[in-house]
Amino acid sequence: MNFVTLNNGVKMPQLGFGVWQVENDQATAAVSKAIETGYTSIDTAMIYQNEEGVGKAIKEASVPREELFITTKVWNTDQGYDNTLRAFDESLERLGLDYVDLYLIHWPTPEFDEYVDTYKALEKLYNDGKVKAIGVCNFEIEHLERLLKECDVKPVLNQVECHPHLAQNDLKEFCAKHDIFVEAWSPLEQGGEVLQNDTIKSIAEAHEKTSAQVVLRWHLQNNTIVIPKSVTPSRIEENFNVFDFELTADEMSQIDGLNKDRRKGPHPNDMNVR
Secondary structure: OOEEEOOOOOEEEOEOEEOOOOOHHHHHHHHHHHHHHOOOEEEOOHHHOOHHHHHHHHHHOOOOHHHOEEEEEEOHHHOOHHHHHHHHHHHHHHHOOOOEEEEEEOOOOOOOOOHHHHHHHHHHHHHOOOEEEEEEEOOOHHHHHHHHHHOOOOOOEEEEEOEOOEOOHHHHHHHHHOOOEEEEEOOOHHHOHHHHOHHHHHHHHHHOOOHHHHHHHHHHHOOOEEOOOOOOHHHHHHHHOOOOOOOOHHHHHHHHOOOOOOOOOOOHHHOOOO
16 A cells, blocks of 8 residues: 655555445445455545445454544535534544544535635644544635635645546646645546546556556556545455556556546536535
């Protein structure tokens, strides 16, 4: 496993396991398999409605809690200072934990303009020792600039949609400048056409790897934190086996050239669902 050091000194696995769209009753088995495989970073969220299932897997795991890195998120309907503090306590109870390693704002929902107050609640949780680190998801540069100006604790990361067809180059450059990691959700484009791309397939063949493993390796070598999701045991293992090969500079460049700035999910400025 590769680890990154966040801007507050906390170490985080660079490869984690995501549980978006995993049913609560499937989450326990999926997370248990992931931990058994070697994943120690698990990414969930209130809106996924599987925090209980994730918490059960954590409780049953042979790996000590302090060796796991657990992330969850505050949903749009719970934004605002007091609401966020309440939502965090509810997530903690569902997970059955005393603390989480990382707490994130799920979307900025700029139309409602509450993300600064929400982030200030995250700062309180951080200062009170209830979370080891705080950050955001789906924040554009203008949202990050506002947090950096109006808040005290710099986000450790920004979790955004990122894959070879949406490289997020401008956002990555901004985040790198401010010592904020980029974490990729949908790193495999939700199993989309990027995995059928001839360039990716050719590189995979050269390394005797799968297309998914090549794309994950591209993320890792770009210094991106990545959280692939699967409920299939063989794919959970496949996605983990990406540390025994390295892409060449030319192969990295070829994959970089696939960028289309094309999203599978909504643009953050348009995601104002409550």
